Amino acid sequence: MxxxxxxxxxxxxxxxxxxxxxxxxxxxxTDAATNKNNTFSAGTLDINVSQTDIAWTNEDGSINVPFNNLAPGDKGELQFDVTNNGTLELRYDVSGGYSDDADATTPSFIQNKTGEDLVITVSRSIDGQNWTIVTPANEDDVVMAPNAVIKYKVNYSFPEAAGNTYQKAAGQYQLTFNAEQTRNN
CATH class of the missing domain: 1.20.5 (Single alpha-helices involved in coiled-coils or other helix-helix interfaces)
Structure with a gap:
């Protein structure tokens, strides 16, 4: 070389x-560290209607108040709870009301508002003690925290003055509770 x-x-x-x-x-x-606890999960919205008197809750969350076999002078009260079983605060409105099951041969419980018709009153209570009468068509934007319960009752009265035209009358009172999240809405 x-x-x-x-x-x-x-x-x-x-x-x-x-x-x-x-x-x-x-x-x-050198060294490295990883933060492993960055978990993200979506909240849930779950409004539930449960009866305390009789079994008349539908699968879609609505309730039916059946009026069967009434005689003039009958009165009664049916109660149910609306519960927020989700993790998010929600607000709901109520739709529905009285509907006839009547056909051309069956009379309606509510015919002409003469004072002989079936009278239905809906009330709401947050504490179970103080009740406020509500109209389902105007029951909008009721806010509920997670795990909150709001009580409802439906009072009905079939006046003694009801005549024979009400024999075989049929109908039902249906309420549907439509919920949506309150945050970012």
Missing amino acids: SLKKKMGAALLTTAMGAALIGGGTFALF
């Missing part, structure tokens, strides 16, 4: 050695 090649190889070896020594003196300690 020529002197020139030997000198070049020696310089290259010296440079590589210096680079290794210099690189070793500039080494840093």
